Amino acid sequence: MKAAGIRNGTTPGAADWGGLSTIEPKSLGGIVAAASDITILIDAAGVVSALMINDSSRDLGNLDHWVGRSIRDFLTSESIPKFDAAVEQLEAFHGHSKAVELNHSDNAVWDFPIQYTFHPIESDGGVLMMGRDLRPIAETQRQLVQAQIALERGYEAQREFDSRYRLLLATVTDAIVLVSLGDGRVSDLNDNAADLLDQARKDVVGTVFASHFENVRRSEMETKLVNSALSEGSDPILMPTARSGQVLRIASSVFRVGSDRVVICRLVPHEDTPRMESGGMGALLESLFAKAVEGVLFTDTRGAVRNANDRFLSMVDAAHLPALKGRNLVEFLARGQVDLGVILDNVMSSGQVRLYATELISDFGSKIPVEISATLLGEGRDAHIAFVFRDSGRMDALRLPTAEGENTAQQNILELVGSASLKEIVAETNDVIEKLCIETAIKLTNNNRVAAAEMLGMSRQSLYVKLRKYDFLKKGEED
Numbered sequence: 001m002k003a004a005g006i007r008n009g010t011t012p013g014a015a016d017w018g019g020l021s022t023i024e025p026k027s028l029g030g031i032v033a034a035a036s037d038i039t040i041l042i043d044a045a046g047v048v049s050a051l052m053i054n055d056s057s058r059d060l061g062n063l064d065h066w067v068g069r070s071i072r073d074f075l076t077s078e079s080i081p082k083f084d085a086a087v088e089q090l091e092a093f094h095g096h097s098k099a100v101e102l103n104h105s106d107n108a109v110w111d112f113p114i115q116y117t118f119h120p121i122e123s124d125g126g127v128l129m130m131g132r133d134l135r136p137i138a139e140t141q142r143q144l145v146q147a148q149i150a151l152e153r154g155y156e157a158q159r160e161f162d163s164r165y166r167l168l169l170a171t172v173t174d175a176i177v178l179v180s181l182g183d184g185r186v187s188d189l190n191d192n193a194a195d196l197l198d199q200a201r202k203d204v205v206g207t208v209f210a211s212h213f214e215n216v217r218r219s220e221m222e223t224k225l226v227n228s229a230l231s232e233g234s235d236p237i238l239m240p241t242a243r244s245g246q247v248l249r250i251a252s253s254v255f256r257v258g259s260d261r262v263v264i265c266r267l268v269p270h271e272d273t274p275r276m277e278s279g280g281m282g283a284l285l286e287s288l289f290a291k292a293v294e295g296v297l298f299t300d301t302r303g304a305v306r307n308a309n310d311r312f313l314s315m316v317d318a319a320h321l322p323a324l325k326g327r328n329l330v331e332f333l334a335r336g337q338v339d340l341g342v343i344l345d346n347v348m349s350s351g352q353v354r355l356y357a358t359e360l361i362s363d364f365g366s367k368i369p370v371e372i373s374a375t376l377l378g379e380g381r382d383a384h385i386a387f388v389f390r391d392s393g394r395m396d397a398l399r400l401p402t403a404e405g406e407n408t409a410q411q412n413i414l415e416l417v418g419s420a421s422l423k424e425i426v427a428e429t430n431d432v433i434e435k436l437c438i439e440t441a442i443k444l445t446n447n448n449r450v451a452a453a454e455m456l457g458m459s460r461q462s463l464y465v466k467l468r469k470y471d472f473l474k475k476g477e478e479d
Contacts, residue, residue: 036130038063038114044125046070046087057133060112071129076103076111087127090118101134113138175267179209179225182260184218191322196267198243198306200326209265213239213248225263229254238270245382295370295389298377301348303329303340303385312389315370317362329387334359334367338454342444343374347385349446351376356444360389369393435470438463442472 032039037057041050048066072080079102086100100118105111114131121128169176175193179186186209194201197212204212210221216239224237229252237250247270252263289296295312299305305324316332318324333339339358346353353374360368373388437456445451453463467473 032128032130037133038131040066040071040129040131041121042071042127042129046072049126060133063106074104074106076105079103086116086118090120090127102131177209177265177267179263179265180260181222181226181254181263184208184210184222187262193267194322194325196246196248196269197241198246201322203326212242214242214245222263225250225252225265226254228252229263243382295387297329297387297389299329299385299387301344301383301385303344305329306384315360315362315368315389315391317364317366332360332362334361335455338451342448342451342455343372344385345446346444347374347376357392434466438466438470438472 032052034054037054038060039052040048043049047070048068051063051066053060053063066074072083075083082100083102099115101113101115103111103113113134115134116129116131119128119130169188169190172190173192175190175196177186177189177193186204186207189201189204191201194204197204208218210216210218213221228237238247239250240247249268249270251266254261254263289309292309292311295315296309297305297312298307305327308321308324313321313324330336330340335358343353343356353372356372358370358372360370369392371390371392375386377384377386441452441455445455449463450460453460456463
């Protein structure tokens with residue numbers, strides 16, 4: 001390799017490299033070898049004339065047998081076209097070419113990737129190939145790919161575990177609650193446990209577990225759970241729930257998740273909790289609740305659903321009770337808050353509502369005309385309201401037509417025929433019906449004019465006109 005054979009830089013504005021001609025050939029070879037991991041000099045036919053390997057890249061092995069043979073003999077099949085294209089580009093652009101990655105192969109079982117830059121030799125048309133070993137980069141990329149694959153497998157395993165956990169928690173017949181000892185809060189539970197706590201599952205997750213039981217503090221509850229889990233033969237934990245007062249027996253086990261300790265609690269109704277004997281009134285009432293042809297619903301004093309029988313679930317197209325718990329009855333009433341407000345006001349003031357006509361709206365938008373009865377149960381924070389829903393649409397279809405002469409009002413109307421014109425008869429009967437409807441709405445709403453107007457589907461101003469017409473306004477009362 002001769003120093004005179006290295007082409008001077010021709011880029012405009014570049015420094016003058018003509019002084020390189022004064023460098024001794026031995027020194028120039030060392031400089032070139034140090035500037036790259038592997039340096040190959042080939043002639044115009046592609047035959048290797050000389051080859052140098054950097055001292056730091058001796059793991060490439062002894063490649064002296066390449067000298068005197070074509071460089072193409074030591075390139076993989078996909079690298080030969082890349083090599084030919086790089087040489088053609090070098091000739092076409094007069095010495096300017098991009099770096100090219102070539103894979104070498106030998107009679108040995110190994111191969112290695114090298115990134116070359118091509119530099120023409122003017123004296124004999126040869127090419128100087130200066131290469132950088134890409135094996136460290138390739139190894140790093142391989143490790144990154146393996147790490148990514150391992151990470152994806154970890155995600156898949158985590159998703160599979162989470163799916164199994166969710167399915168197990170949903171299908172197990174026991175009532176299960178998971179409580180974190182770090183903050184004493186419920187991290188998860190199934191629907192069976194939510195039913196025993198008399199709340200919706202979504203309302204329990206994230207709350208302090210001790211708050212669902214009577215007269216117990218968080219620290220005291222955590223101590224009881226840990227002692228019960230770690231002590232053999234200890235007495236079971238018996239705790240009455242805060243809402244229903246039902247005594248539950250709690251069996252606990254402690255396990256660790258990362259840096260947090262979690263208690264898994266199994267809730268079982270205590271056998272000493274007062275229950276009606278089989279065949280007694282309690283059993284009969286439970287059977288009636290389950291098999292009644294009317295929809296039966298229990299809510300708190302604000303209308304939040306606590307329990308419902310299958311008939312009510314069918315009326316509102318609900319798949320199961322947990323999907324209904326925690327929702328408000330106002331979502332299923334045709335006139336929404338107006339209907340619920342009228343019913344709750346009357347129930348809280350008189351203790352019951354005998355008959356209230358409206359429509360139930362299901363989750364799918366279908367409407368069912370119903371007659372509602374409601375009764376207040378209990379007092380204070382334990383008060384609940386029991387609703388009975390009768391499908392009035394079916395009842396109307398089953399009612400027989402009224403026999404002639406049985407309806408006094410109808411008979412009175414018929415007697416007017418011949419004594420007055422049809423227009424006068426219709427006007428008189430309309431006034432009677434209108435007056436009765438307005439009077440009923442005022443009574444149902446406890447003289448709440450806004451609610452009565454919304455119930456009758458008319459404006460407040462129109463209602464006041466009717467009230468004046470039928471002398472329902474007190475003397476001196478204004479809009």
